[in-house]
Amino acid sequence: MSTNEASTSGTHADAGLDGNTDDNRKKTATAVPFYKLFAFADSTDKILMIVGTLGASGNGLSLPLMTVLFGDLIDSFGQTQTKNVVSAVSKVALKFVYLALGCGVAAFLQVACWMITGERQAARIRSLYLRTILRQDVAFFDKETNTGEVIGRMSGDTVLIQDAMGEKVGKFIQLLATFVGGFVIAFIKGWLLTLVMLSSIPLLVISGGIMSHVLSKMASRGQNAYAKAAIVVEQTIGSIRTVASFTGEKQAVADYEKSLVEAYKSGVHEGWASGLGFGSVMFILFCSYALAIWFGGKMILEKGYTGGEVLNVIIAVLTGSMSLGQAAPCMTAFAAGQAAAFKMFETISRKPAIDAYDTRGKILEDIRGDIELRDVYFSYPARPNEQIFRGFCLFISSGTTAALVGQSGSGKSTVISLIERFYDPELGEVLIDGINLKEFQLKWIRSKIGLVSQEPVLFTASIKDNIAYGKDDATTEEIRMAAELANAAKFIDKLPQGLDTMVGEHGTQLSGGQKQRVAIAEQF
Numbered sequence: 146m147s148t149n150e151a152s153t154s155g156t157h158a159d160a161g162l163d164g165n166t167d168d169n170r171k172k173t174a175t176a177v178p179f180y181k182l183f184a185f186a187d188s189t190d191k192i193l194m195i196v197g198t199l200g201a202s203g204n205g206l207s208l209p210l211m212t213v214l215f216g217d218l219i220d221s222f223g224q225t226q227t228k229n230v231v232s233a234v235s236k237v238a239l240k241f242v243y244l245a246l247g248c249g250v251a252a253f254l255q256v257a258c259w260m261i262t263g264e265r266q267a268a269r270i271r272s273l274y275l276r277t278i279l280r281q282d283v284a285f286f287d288k289e290t291n292t293g294e295v296i297g298r299m300s301g302d303t304v305l306i307q308d309a310m311g312e313k314v315g316k317f318i319q320l321l322a323t324f325v326g327g328f329v330i331a332f333i334k335g336w337l338l339t340l341v342m343l344s345s346i347p348l349l350v351i352s353g354g355i356m357s358h359v360l361s362k363m364a365s366r367g368q369n370a371y372a373k374a375a376i377v378v379e380q381t382i383g384s385i386r387t388v389a390s391f392t393g394e395k396q397a398v399a400d401y402e403k404s405l406v407e408a409y410k411s412g413v414h415e416g417w418a419s420g421l422g423f424g425s426v427m428f429i430l431f432c433s434y435a436l437a438i439w440f441g442g443k444m445i446l447e448k449g450y451t452g453g454e455v456l457n458v459i460i461a462v463l464t465g466s467m468s469l470g471q472a473a474p475c476m477t478a479f480a481a482g483q484a485a486a487f488k489m490f491e492t493i494s495r496k497p498a499i500d501a502y503d504t505r506g507k508i509l510e511d512i513r514g515d516i517e518l519r520d521v522y523f524s525y526p527a528r529p530n531e532q533i534f535r536g537f538c539l540f541i542s543s544g545t546t547a548a549l550v551g552q553s554g555s556g557k558s559t560v561i562s563l564i565e566r567f568y569d570p571e572l573g574e575v576l577i578d579g580i581n582l583k584e585f586q587l588k589w590i591r592s593k594i595g596l597v598s599q600e601p602v603l604f605t606a607s608i609k610d611n612i613a614y615g616k617d618d619a620t621t622e623e624i625r626m627a628a629e630l631a632n633a634a635k636f637i638d639k640l641p642q643g644l645d646t647m648v649g650e651h652g653t654q655l656s657g658g659q660k661q662r663v664a665i666a667e668q669f
Contacts, residue, residue: 176361176483177490182310184490185269186262193262194314200254201315205322207248208464209330214240216334216457255315263311271303273493282499283567284526290492292383293376301375302368302485309482317475320468327465335450335458341440342462345433349426349469356422357476363415364477365484370408377401386653419477426470434463499566499587506586512593513578514543516564521573523559533559534570565594595668601660603652608637608663609644611652615667624666631666633659 186194214237221233278295331339381388381397388397441455518539524532533556541547549557562568563575566582575582582590603611612627613619619627624644628634636659640646652660 175487176365176480177486179479179483181490182306182482182486183266185273186266187269190262190265193258193265197255197258197262197315198318200251200256200258201318202322203251204248204255205319205324205468206326207244207251208323209326209461210244211241212327212457212461212464213330213334214244215460216453218453219456220451220453255319256312259315260312263307263314266310267303267307270306270489270493271299274299274303274489276502277493277495280497280501281495282497282501283562284499285495285497287525287527291376291379293379294372296379297372297375298485298489301371302489305368305478305481305485306489307482308478309486313475313478317472317479320472320475323468324465327461327463327468331458331461331465334454334461335444337448338437338441338444338450338455338458339462342433342437342459342466344436345429345466348429349466352422352425352429353469353473353476356418356425356473357480359418359422360415360477361480361484363411363418364481365487367408367411367415368481368485370404370411374401374404374408377404383651419473423470423473426473430463430466430470433466434459437462499569501587503587506589507580507584508586508589509578515576515578516541517574517576517579518560518563518570519574519576521563521570521575523563523568523570523573525559525568534573536573561596565591565596595665597661597664597668600657601652601664603648603655603660603663605648605650607642607645607647608640611648611663612644612666615669627666627669628663630669631662633662633666636662 183190183194217240218234218237221237222230278290328339328343331342377397377400381401388394437459441450441459444450445452445455516539518534518537521534521537522532523534523537524530537556539560549560551557563570564577564582566575566587569575569583577585577590604614608628609621609624612624615627616623621644625634628637628644637643637646646654648654648660648663652663655663
């Protein structure tokens, strides 16, 4: 069967793509819950996260413990006679060494474990995302995504997800342990002074929460804007000859810069919001320190506090409070990762109507090849209001060479798409040897159909690799035989590198006829 419009279905798909893409951009930005970032962790990852959490907790507690040693050091200077100062200070210095050893081990476990598990889980998400993309039906690519968006999410969004569930988590746990440990020690050493300093905590929590919420929304908008810009780049580079023939380079750059405006504005707003939030946190912290120093002096005079105890409390609260301010980059990374994961996880969990990985269905020992379309009604998912077939019927008996002839848009290539089961008809049946196409195992029935379009698209690889794509573990002899059957061996032998000749991007180093013969050899 041959046709002069092998790209008709693609045209229908492309015509509706931009509209659907714009509709998707208009949807409200959404983020997944934080715990769902770890949905693809295995048992090894869980062990790494547990060990990393213990290491982060130990590393975080080292700073509050250090404040205790500083307090002891101040008291040693003030209460010890001059000749005993060296001995007292040496004991404190030895405690610092012990603390350093413990902190070093804890920091190693924290960083190593969280970085390793982050890399492992991100690699798993990339693999699952690609597998899910490849199992989707063609309608998914018509309506919900495109090449530029897929590449952008795999190269950019997975990095954000990895950042949000890797080292940044360990850092956040470390800062949380510092916060808790600092205030516990402060309460033990001087609860009254600590309560005075705690008066600023509600303001810190409120400002931090507002900042995290705002940054999450802004991060999602920025990612969508960059994905849209990536589409422009992908389409321009992928069609560089067309762009060059129309001298459209300046227009392509202008379109890309226009797409970046939204991303730029989102980034600027995110920067202002992050700076304002962080500045507010620091302002509140230092105001609380001023209050603590003044009240600490009163405690020394009225409650008998030592200078070391007052300093211990102030530094412990200062250390614990500072950890909140240092957690801002972690919260920003979490917000960006949650927003990036939403679309990817939504795609990973999607179940296609036509599943390329479905192993169920009939597998016949032999197939004759009778093709029938019986009372078929069909419209492309991207353009549901444009009916392509209304009660269409067609029968082609096995062994017949048939040509479909008609005006552009009449549905010639749509017939091919239905036979390949790229789409299912809305009503009616597509039959092979009298059996509904839906009853066959999809992989098996497609392996029995060879499709060579008018303008084949080859992979950026050698001629040998392109022909071998038609069969798993194809031998060199089989590849050579397929090339001879497709009448491609003659021009291949004339090439300097023969079968090892690279075809260029999408086969641009070969002529249209040569590409067709390579594609036919692939089908053989």
